[in-house]
Amino acid sequence: MTQVTADTSSSPRWQSWSVPAWVEIVLVVASSSLLLLLLVWGLAIEGSSQFALFCLLAVLAAFVGSKLGVWDWLKGIYHSHRRVALFMAFLLPLAFPFTQNGDGYWLRVFASIGVFAAAAVGLNIVIGLAGLLDLGFIAFFGVGAYAGALLSNAAFTTVHVHLPFILVVLIGACMAALFGLLIGAPTLRLRGDYLAIVTLGFGEIFRITVNNWDGLTRGPNGISGIPDLNLFGFDFGVAHTFLGVELPGFANYFFLEVFLIGAVALVFVRLNGSRIGRAWVAIREDEVAAAAMGVNVVALKLLAFGIGAFMAGAAGVLNAHVASQVSPDSYTFLESILIVAAVVLGGMGTVPGAILGSSLLFIIPEKLRAFQDKRLLLFGAALVLLMRFRPEGLIASKRRRAELHRGQTEEPGTVMADLDISSGQPGLPPSVVEPVVAADAPAGPRTVPNG
């Protein structure tokens, strides 16, 4: 986020300067490397107040940058050198463990962030692309985690089998997807807000079941002593020395997660650009219109739900190994809210958004110990303020932004502006554009006008 603001003092004319391609590539590499350096530097800051100051400066720099148009300019450059940018996006996370001098503290935190971020990208398909609010998403994560715990011969397992990790990931993910379809099939034909409550209910049912099913899950004690991963003879639990730098055990998990997130992100991006992705957008915008255009609404919603759950399940299996234990307290409603908050905060419908959101939600409380207790309070307030002032999140998808800011300032040329049916009457003040009541709505005195 934080970028050099020194070179922005010149007039906006600099934005139209044409520079040779190699300069732009150097700029991409330099600016993204600077980001990593700033992150490493920020993490090394001791003391809550200094870190708060650092965050404040970062926010300020981000704000100034956006006012001066630096971000749009950089975005353009990143866009024209997508391959370089993508390469850096992979390289820099992989470089991160080498900056820690063998210290495992932040790598442990980042390993937790990694699984959470992978799940958040999965949830982003459900929320960001298909527009379905899932308030029990952590249950799918939990299904995966319990599958991972039970099938890899943990010290306290109740099922004494040890399957290969790849198989366990598939089983965990498929089980989560199955649950997703089971819960989704009857409810996805309902309106969105019912879905939110039913998924919330499912999340609670999962937690209570896990809490009570002593024979399988050991109830509130959970299952601990989950062994470290061992892939092809490579033990994830021990430190390795690579290029003369000692990498603690968590670095192994972190590397694996970078690839997992990469895979999840690839699925996300490919889906988003496909016919399916466009159908999801259509459903999100207006279900009735989408159905009228021949979109199979229920099947596609179910697909989004299933894919999201699948990804969460896969992330959950990995989480079991990273955390080395699973217990019902890790899969409460609040965790579901956290993951929704990560997606909403970062930006609905974008991969970097989900990753940034999850990182912030983990790093900030970890650094601001003084605020640890007030973490949830701040989340609550942040959700409200965000919806009020920047509903598209920190890293917004263009479409989402157009959608969420309709009725305010409709920038010319925004993607969805002309597709927006319900408030598509230009010239009417927003207050006039209320939900329209369908003509066949029953005329009972207290019925809901919902069509």
Place this chain on the structure above:
Amino acid sequence: MDQFLQQLVNGIVLGATYGLIALGYTMVYGIIELINFAHGEIFMIGAFSGLTVYNILPESIQANYAVALPIVLLFAMLGSVVVAVLVERLAYRPLRNAPRLAPLITAIGVSIFLQESVRLFYPGAKAPLPFPRLIPEGQLVLGGVEIPWVSVFTVAVAITLMVILQLFIRKSKTGKAMRATAQDVDTARLMGINTNKIIVTTFVIGAILAAVAGVLQGMRFKEVDFNMGFIAGIKAFTAAVLGGIGNLPGAMVGGFVIGIVEAMATQYIPYGSAWKDVWAFVVLIAVLVMRPSGLLGTGSRTQAAPA
């Protein structure tokens, strides 16, 4: 048989509270189609406001239930109403025309915010706090069924409030305006109804009912907790959906059904008490699958609304 009747009574008492909260959900949803996630917290704040006032009262008044109870109820309502109106004004109203997801996420944020505010800033609220009973101990014995007076009072108050609410909605001018707004906000505005005022009124009525429910629950369980609103709110919402959302008598019926199901399941299903919070969700899913418009609801609610 006695055991069955006893559980039936327990369920009705439980359901009376759920029904009172459910009315708030159903009215707000009926008018602005928002699942007011924070409504459970309004219920909790009612209980805490009542407790605060009770603790301030001098001991002589505390002991005199006939004086203390109305004061506690009044201030509980006041606390809930103030918070509910603030929430409506600051969080929901600016999003009146936003896509549906935005107000729902805001509601979740408000819910967390209120819950955490009480937990962090109300003295001693990190653990459950004792609540006075304010009703003479002892019980009404009907055959083999024992009903504590506080439960009798709970059901009596709940039913009275429902009747008053029903009369208010049916007979009063404001009630008529509320019905009109629920049917069609635009047309209601064109007919000269100040719809913003009606929406606030809806929130106020919902908050009053929730506050009463909060005090009643505090009196019955003799304690209040900062997270009491979450699960009660979910069950009440289930009750509202069960009865047919937007339908006032439906919310009450739904509340009673949920209460009775919970009481019966606890008694008759093995290990029932460990699972007691599950039944509401099971009922909810079953209802949504089989009769999405609810028991007393009309029309289909399975289609998408205009975004």
